[in-house]
Amino acid sequence: MGRHCLPGRPPVPLILRRSARARQINLRISQLDGRVTLTLPHRVAEAEALAFARSKESWIRGHLAQRLDNVIVAAGTTIPVEGVPRRIVAASGRGVVLAPDRIAVPDDAVGARLQSWLRALARDRLAAASDHYAAALGRQYSRITLRDTRSRWGSCSAQGALMYSWRLILAPASILRYVAAHEVAHLAQMNHSPAFWDTVKRLHGPWEEQRKWLRDHGHSLHRYRFQTD
Known part of the structure; x- marks a missing residue:
């Protein structure tokens, strides 16, 4: 249906879409990228959906604030491997080497x-x-x-x-x-x-x-x- 915005600081982009299966307005926040999507039944006007989003503004902003920031993987970054946090360090050889607390990766x-x-x-x-x-x-x-x-x-x-x-x-x-x-x-x-x-x-x-x-x-x-x- 298109993109809209929830005013404020910062403004929150909203995606509106219609679904024949929807029986009421459904609000979803993606845990992956923070995208806020409103799914509407065909009979519901866009203005009603936007008003619904405004009524849920504090909930939306609270959930967005709790999202984890993305981590760019590079030397010095810590990532889990099999659930164990490992710090990425430069490898002395040509291959990747896994250790209990670190993972050595070639610089390139x-x-x-x-x-x-x-x-x-x-x-x-x-x-x-x-x-x-x-x-x-x-x-x-x-x-x-x-x-x-x-x-x-x-x-x-x-x-x-x-x-x-x-x-x-x-x-x-x-x-x-x-x-x-x-x-x-x-x-x-x-x-x-x-x-x-x-x-x-x-x-x-x-x-x-x-x-x-x-x-x-x-x-x-x-x-x-x-x-x-």
């Missing part, structure tokens, strides 16, 4: 080099976890792909193809394993029925804590910017 193209290395590590960890849970389930998956997804941490297609966000390597190892168990469970149950969650529990054990961590902290994994373009 630090962000791009580290992102490539983290993707490879994520593939290794996710493949191992997927193999483990698939064997326990007695099912096979067809392939694994990694992406930098923003709306989901993983998926499983009807053809048995598993997809994961490579940023799971930044989360604690238990979170990565939970997501792998969740997606592998879809090989047997292509739904989120009680039978599906029973399968997740059989493969992984209790999963509620890991799911809550993703809901509460998962957005923070997207704050790390490995390339500046």
Whole structure:
């Protein structure tokens, strides 16, 4: 529908869009980029939506103030690897080296080099976890792909193809394993029925804590910017 603005200091950009499925005005703030979106039913006028946004101004500004700033990955930056904070330092050799409290990266193209290395590590960890849970389930998956997804941490297609966000390597190892168990469970149950969650529990054990961590902290994994373009 277009872009509008909530006046003030600073002004807050608003995105208005219509949806045939909307039954009332829905206000959403993206945890990833702070975008404020108002979804309107077709019968609601733009003026009514903007008035609704003004009535929620203090709530909107409060949530925006709590957003974590983006982190540009470079020498001296601290990032989590498998949930453990590591400080990026210059490598003496040509490869990336992981230590308990630091990660050594060659000076050239630090962000791009580290992102490539983290993707490879994520593939290794996710493949191992997927193999483990698939064997326990007695099912096979067809392939694994990694992406930098923003709306989901993983998926499983009807053809048995598993997809994961490579940023799971930044989360604690238990979170990565939970997501792998969740997606592998879809090989047997292509739904989120009680039978599906029973399968997740059989493969992984209790999963509620890991799911809550993703809901509460998962957005923070997207704050790390490995390339500046």
